[in-house]
Amino acid sequence: MIRALWAIPMLLHAGAAMAQAAPPGSAIPGALDRAFSSMNGGPGGGMTLSMQMLLIMGLLSVLPTLILMMTSFTRVLVVFSILRQAMGLQQSPPNQVLIGLALFLSLFIMTPTLDKVNANAITPYSAGQINAQQAIAASGVEFHAFMIRQTRRADLQMFADMAKAPKFNRPEDVPFSILLPAYVTSELKTAFQIGFMLYLPFLVIDLVVSAVLMSLGMMMLSPAMISLPFKLLLFVLVDGWALLMGSLAASFN
Numbered sequence: 212m213i214r215a216l217w218a219i220p221m222l223l224h225a226g227a228a229m230a231q232a233a234p235p236g237s238a239i240p241g242a243l244d245r246a247f248s249s250m251n252g253g254p255g256g257g258m259t260l261s262m263q264m265l266l267i268m269g270l271l272s273v274l275p276t277l278i279l280m281m282t283s284f285t286r287v288l289v290v291f292s293i294l295r296q297a298m299g300l301q302q303s304p305p306n307q308v309l310i311g312l313a314l315f316l317s318l319f320i321m322t323p324t325l326d327k328v329n330a331n332a333i334t335p336y337s338a339g340q341i342n343a344q345q346a347i348a349a350s351g352v353e354f355h356a357f358m359i360r361q362t363r364r365a366d367l368q369m370f371a372d373m374a375k376a377p378k379f380n381r382p383e384d385v386p387f388s389i390l391l392p393a394y395v396t397s398e399l400k401t402a403f404q405i406g407f408m409l410y411l412p413f414l415v416i417d418l419v420v421s422a423v424l425m426s427l428g429m430m431m432l433s434p435a436m437i438s439l440p441f442k443l444l445l446f447v448l449v450d451g452w453a454l455l456m457g458s459l460a461a462s463f464n
Contacts, residue, residue, distance in 0.1 A: 280395055281354050283320040283361075286402045287459055288313040293406030294455065297413045298442045299435050316456055320463050327353045351387070358394040359385060360464040366393040366400075401462065409455075416441050 279285055291309045295301075304312075318325075328350045336346035359382045370389045371379070379385050420438040424430065445451075 278317075280391060281358065282317050283398075283463055284313055284317040285395060286398045286405075286462075287316050287320075289399065289402035290405050290409070290455070290459060293402070294409050297406070297410045298446065299413075299439050316459065320460055321357070324353050324357045352383075355383070355385075355387065355390065358390055359383075361397060361401075362390065362394045363397045363400070366396045369393070370396075405459070405462070412445065413438075413442050416445065 288309065291313055295304065295309070331353065332341075332346040332349035335341045335349075336343065341349070367385060367389065370393045371385075374389055376386075376389060416438050417434060420441070421434040424432055424434055424437065
């Protein structure tokens, strides 16, 4: 798993693989080819240090978005946020803790994909066996395979219809420009479905507590304050964190 950490920098390059899916005649692939050619000392001459730094800083600014959109992070964080709201906890666990939990659980879920990226892209590139473009393409293939497995066919079809794209014969033919929004949409749908199931037992506790308080005439007493200890007790008794994290990890194909 530690070895997979070396695959994270490849996320910087994975966004460039999206450009390969641009329609014919687009200037994006040509611009990328010229940029890589310049950096490699190609016909256009070497890229200046300032231009290289500008390109690197631009890629670094895209990294958080790539982590959010191309991994399991979105589903995990949304489920954690819904759980906190369902339990009636406003700031506990704090956002930093939830984000940290989501990051490490996402790293665990993404380890098989990151291992493949490390074996097929980073290691050969570090050994000089492939160039930067080939490394980007190899890493893009692995992330593409992960995302396509989690994406609903209906979501893919919806974005393909909006883009007026031709019918795809194989899942590998779906371009990133269609796969990314379809994947994020599917992740949000799945997160909300899991959140709904999490909400039900806590909603029952709220209803029972409210009914008891109403029957006792304690209408001025906040039901949320009374129900919170019972929610915490229920969550602890069922070993909620282990159950939730295990279910989240198992929800990915």
